[in-house]
Amino acid sequence: xxxxxxxxxxxxxxxxxxxxxxxxxxxxxxxxxxxxxxxxxxxxxxxxxxxxxxxxxxxxxxxxxxxxxxxxxxxxxxxxxxxxxxxxxxxxxxxxxxxxxxxxxxxxxxxxxxxxxxxxxxxxxxxxxxxxxxxxxxxxxxxxxxxxxxxxxxxxxxxxxxxxxxxxxxxxxxxxxxxxxxxxxxxxxxxxxxxxxxxxxxxxxxxxxxxxxxxxxxxxxxxxxxxxxxxxxxxxxxxxxxxxxxxxxxxxxxxxxxxxxxxxxxxxxxxxxxxxxxxxxxxxxxxxxxxxxxxxxxxxxxxxxxxxxxxxxxxxxxxxxxxxxxxxxxxxxxxxxxxxxxxxxxxxxxxxxxxxxxxxxxxxxxxxxxxxxxxxxxxxxxxxxxxxxxxxxxxxxxxxxxxxxxxxxxxxxxxxxxxxxxxxxxxxxxxxxxxxxxxxxxxxxxxxxxxxxxxxxxxxxxxxxxxxxxxxxxxxxxxxxxxxxxxxxxxxxxxxxxxxxxxxxxxxxxxxxxxxxxxxxxxxxxxxxxxxxxxxxxxxxxxxxxxxxxxxxxxxxxxxxxxxxxxxxxxxxxxxxxxxxxxxxxxxxxxxxxxxxxxxxxxxxxxxxxxxxxxxxxxxxxxxxxxxxxxxxxxxxxxxxxxxxxxxxxxxxxxxxxxxxxxxxx
Amino acid sequence: xxxxxxxxxxxxxxxxxxxxxxxxxxxxxxxxxxxxxxxxxxxxxxxxxxxxxxxxxxxxxxxxxxxxxxxxxxxxxxxxxxxxxxxxxxxxxxxxxxxxxxxxxxxxxxxxxxxxxxxxxxxxxxxxxxxxxxxxxxxxxxxxxxxxxxxxxxxxxxxxxxxxxxxxxxxxxxxxxxxx
Numbered sequence: 110x111x112x113x114x115x116x117x118x119x120x121x122x123x124x125x126x127x128x129x130x131x132x133x134x135x136x137x138x139x140x141x142x143x144x145x146x147x148x149x150x151x152x153x154x155x156x157x158x159x160x161x162x163x164x165x166x167x168x169x170x171x172x173x174x175x176x177x178x179x180x181x182x183x184x185x186x187x188x189x190x191x192x193x194x195x196x197x198x199x200x201x202x203x204x205x206x207x208x209x210x211x212x213x214x215x216x217x218x219x220x221x222x223x224x225x226x227x228x229x230x231x232x233x234x235x236x237x238x239x240x241x242x243x244x245x246x247x248x249x250x251x252x253x254x255x256x257x258x259x260x261x262x263x264x265x266x267x268x269x270x271x272x273x274x275x276x277x278x279x280x281x282x283x284x285x286x287x288x289x290x291x292x293x294x295x296x297x298x299x300x301x302x303x304x305x306x307x308x309x310x311x312x313x314x315x316x317x318x319x320x321x322x323x324x325x326x327x328x329x330x331x332x333x334x335x336x337x338x339x340x341x342x343x344x345x346x347x348x349x350x351x352x353x354x355x356x357x358x359x360x361x362x363x364x365x366x367x368x369x370x371x372x373x374x375x376x377x378x379x380x381x382x383x384x385x386x387x388x389x390x391x392x393x394x395x396x397x398x399x400x401x402x403x404x405x406x407x408x409x410x411x412x413x414x415x416x417x418x419x420x421x422x423x424x425x426x427x428x429x430x431x432x433x434x435x436x437x438x439x440x441x442x443x444x445x446x447x448x449x450x451x452x453x454x455x456x457x458x459x460x461x462x463x464x465x466x467x468x469x470x471x472x473x474x475x476x477x478x479x480x481x482x483x484x485x486x487x488x489x490x491x492x493x494x495x496x497x498x499x500x501x502x503x504x505x506x507x508x509x510x511x512x513x514x515x516x517x518x519x520x521x522x523x524x525x526x527x528x529x530x531x532x533x534x535x536x537x538x539x540x541x542x543x544x545x546x547x548x549x550x551x552x553x554x555x556x557x558x559x560x561x562x563x564x565x566x567x568x569x570x571x572x573x574x575x576x577x578x579x580x581x582x583x584x585x586x587x588x589x590x591x592x593x594x595x596x597x598x599x600x601x602x603x604x605x606x607x608x609x610x611x612x613x614x615x616x617x618x619x620x621x622x623x624x625x626x627x628x629x630x631x632x633x634x635x636x637x638x639x640x641x642x643x644x645x646x647x648x649x650x651x652x653x654x655x656x657x658x659x660x661x662x663x664x665x666x667x668x669x670x671x672x673x674x675x676x677x678x679x680x681x682x683x684x685x686x687x688x689x690x691x692x693x694x695x696x697x698x699x700x701x702x703x704x705x706x707x708x709x710x711x712x713x714x715x716x717x718x719x720x721x722x723x724x725x726x727x728x729x730x731x732x733x734x735x736x737x738x739x740x741x742x743x744x745x746x747x748x749x750x751x752x753x754x755x756x757x758x759x760x761x762x763x764x765x766x767x768x769x770x771x772x773x774x775x
Numbered sequence: 776x777x778x779x780x781x782x783x784x785x786x787x788x789x790x791x792x793x794x795x796x797x798x799x800x801x802x803x804x805x806x807x808x809x810x811x812x813x814x815x816x817x818x819x820x821x822x823x824x825x826x827x828x829x830x831x832x833x834x835x836x837x838x839x840x841x842x843x844x845x846x847x848x849x850x851x852x853x854x855x856x857x858x859x860x861x862x863x864x865x866x867x868x869x870x871x872x873x874x875x876x877x878x879x880x881x882x883x884x885x886x887x888x889x890x891x892x893x894x895x896x897x898x899x900x901x902x903x904x905x906x907x908x909x910x911x912x913x914x915x916x917x918x919x920x921x922x923x924x925x926x927x928x929x930x931x932x933x934x935x936x937x938x939x940x941x942x943x944x945x946x947x948x949x950x951x952x953x954x955x
Contacts, residue, residue: 210870212865212867212868212870212871213861213925213954213955214861214867214868214925214954214955215868219954219955220955225954228952228954229949229950229952229953230949232946232947232948232949232952233952234864234921234922234923234947234952235858235864235865235911235913235918235921235923236865236911236913237913239914240865240866240870240911242866242870242873242874242908243873243874244871244873244874244875327955
């Protein structure tokens with residue numbers, strides 16, 4: 110690389126180099142491939158200069174300089190390693206080890222700890238300073254994480270990550286001197302505080318102070334050499350966050366985000382509580398064999414042939430007695446596009462079922478209706494517009510509950526003073542976030558949004574609050590309306606249409622793209638809707654007499670819809686788990702892999718980007734992918750034609766989704 | 776040159792470090808042919824009146840008055856003193872009782888544990904009294920060689936003994952240091 114005029118020339122360990130002005134010594138050394146050890150430094154966080162492990166010698170000065178916070182100077186001669194520097198670093202590590210109780214033998218982080226690795230590298234075979242041994246408190250109030258003050262070195266990475274990445278700012282230091290502690294909301298329990306449980310503190314902690322409660326015991330975790338590291342994306346909400354999974358013996362050990370990416374996303378590569386910890390929570394006992402009911406209604410495992418025959422017979426009988434109109438297929442929008450494609454083929458081609466729908470079909474239909482059709486159709490904004498937006502209006506619901514990452518980005522940017530935020534309806538924001546909060550008159554959210562639109566149009570009788578939000582919305586260069594799924598539901602009718610109308614007031618020129626994003630309930634909602642999985646009109650469950658449901662992980666919106674099935678109706682369920690819903694209603698249970706164990710394509714929050722993910726785990730043996738089971742059901746139904754391989758399904762799914770996108774964006 | 780003399784003691788520890796020493800297996804034969812083992816829990820001969828030795832090896836932390844006296848005596852008689860394992864080097868698991876008053880520790884251990892009925896705290900004057908705090912041995916006497924690890928790997932012990940027999944103080948490289 111040619112030096113530009115602004116480049117600074119210096120020498121590091123005798124090697125001449127040029128770096129841009131403002132670069133730190135640490136950064137300059139790393140560019141030269143020279144390793145300077147660090148502890149409080151983290152590439153995704155601001156420099157802090159707290160631990161002094163990264164000290165270097167500058168121009169033979171008697172005082173060493175912390176390289177992570179010292180900018181380069183012209184002609185500087187830096188030495189990164191010699192006996193004196195090593196003595197300093199070793200003493201620092203000894204002080205850190207002596208200050209609290211770093212008993213590696215009983216620490217979940219042993220073998221994966223930056224402090225321990227540094228102590229080994231610096232040859233710390235004993236402590237020359239007396240250890241303190243005073244036992245400190247542990248906060249185990251969270252179901253997912255433990256804060257153990259005994260292991261804390263006060264490096265402040267968690268504090269900075271909570272502030273700079275999560276935008277939550279719940280972690281901080283309190284007290285002084287040797288009494289200094291990291292604390293939630295100054296000094297309270299994690300669960301009693303405003304902590305959202307995203308676990309970014311856990312990811313950046315260099316020791317065992319922030320410990321994972323899931324699979325972190327050494328007998329489970331094993332050694333670093335036993336781990337496989339698999340990178341993919343999280344399919345749970347449509348933001349497709351990059352995940353780094355540690356696996357040992359086909360058991361998931363840990364899920365991390367991708368902090369410090371070169372090209373960061375709006376959320377800076379963090380994960381939310383769901384993405385980091387939900388993979389460790391089984392909703393019920395795992396199904397590993399097909400089950401049918403015996404004469405007494407009790408579940409008993411049967412062979413796959415018996416189970417598939419039972420499904421074919423059940424659907425066949427329903428068809429004979431009540432006609433194909435009485436058959437229904439209901440899948441979750443959490444399923445991948447390939448499974449959904451096979452599901453559709455089975456229900457429509459094999460059985461000519463009267464109903465094919467997804468659990469969140471109502472929302473899909475409402476969104477399609479609100480956006481219009483044909484050449485008059487409007488489009489949602491790409492969710493990444495969040496990074497460029499300079500005014501946010503959240504319509505109804507709780508953003509924290511529906512999409513923690515959206516909430517995180519909004520909090521962070523609001524704290525940085527970059528943009529006004531207004532909440533229309535929904536719960537009031539916490540006291541620390543002085544967002545505008547408009548309450549819906551009489552709970553009528555649609556009327557509130559219509560009133561806001563009227564204020565934007567310049568209605569003279571608007572309240573001062575309404576007028577202020579309307580002004581912020583009008584004057585912003587790139588406002589963005591975020592409609593929560595809760596607000597778009599049947600409890601607040603007309604809200605989605607009102608929000609679309611409001612968004613149309615700020616669309617630009619000939620563009621048909623609205624400054625509006627709808628949060629969807631499931632990770633593949635938009636993909637499933639593009640695939641045409643949402644029935645064109647709301648189906649009537651009273652006509653249903655037999656069918657198949659495929660909840661995968663997404664049960665919540667499926668069970669309410671079939672709760673009213675008559676007692677003699679036939680129901681087959683494809684699910685990884687034996688949960689209350691299937692156990693109560695189903696006649697046949699067919700096990701399928703969980704999302705961690707399956708391969709498949711997903712659409713993002715807007716259904717524009719389609720990505721394929723690979724299995725992280727192999728899963729239990731004898732449980733084929735959902736599409737294979739559906740394929741065999743089609744064979745049993747007398748239709749051996751149609752897609753027979755994953756690749757064919759993938760091609761069919763992509764063609765259908767791209768076709769839908771083409772029709773939408775000619 | 777006379778055969779170097781060796782003594783080992785076992786204080787507050789689980790004997791895992793001595794087990795690791797025995798884990799040297801056939802290499803032990805070579806080492807034992809080059810040293811004279813004078814006092815050690817391995818032979819189960821209770822001889823705490825150490826002769827002068829070239830190397831004293833300590834497993835375990837200092838937890839009571841007897842440990843304190845024995846380690847001081849061993850230090851006086853040994854040319855080199857080695858702390859073997861995490862308990863001797865850092866205090867180890869025993870230090871979990873530091874910060875809890877001794878009376879509470881005794882009451883919990885002898886009276887309050889759920890498997891005890893009618894327990895009482897032993898008060899025979901012949902029993903050594905617990906110290907207020909468990910300490911690593913370098914807080915009590917000067918230590919020449921530290922081998923951390925729980926337990927230290929047999930290879931590490933072999934390396935250290937080999938160096939000492941050649942008249943050198945062992946230096947532990949990055950790959951040799953382990954605290955777990």
